[in-house]
Amino acid sequence: MIVPLLYLILAGAYLFIIPGSVVFYLNKRWYVASSPERTFMYFLVFFFFPGLLVLSPFVNLRPKPRKIEA
Numbered sequence: 001m002i003v004p005l006l007y008l009i010l011a012g013a014y015l016f017i018i019p020g021s022v023v024f025y026l027n028k029r030w031y032v033a034s035s036p037e038r039t040f041m042y043f044l045v046f047f048f049f050p051g052l053l054v055l056s057p058f059v060n061l062r063p064k065p066r067k068i069e070a
Contacts, residue, residue: 019051023059031063 022044033041045052
């Protein structure tokens with residue numbers, strides 16, 4: 001009984017919890033990241049790709065509109 005519960009918890013973390021935090025991190029740091037940090041971001045996207053694919057229909061990563069002052 002413990003082993004299936006452990007697999008369920010690990011699968012939930014891999015598919016929902018960690019990719020959600022990766023999306024939050026990418027959204028905050030995408031335009032200000034240094035080169036080593038950007039490499040780390042690409043690694044996270046590669047490693048958690050299945051979870052990001054599951055969350056992708058619910059995520060909007062469009063840039064925020066700029067204010068143009070005349």
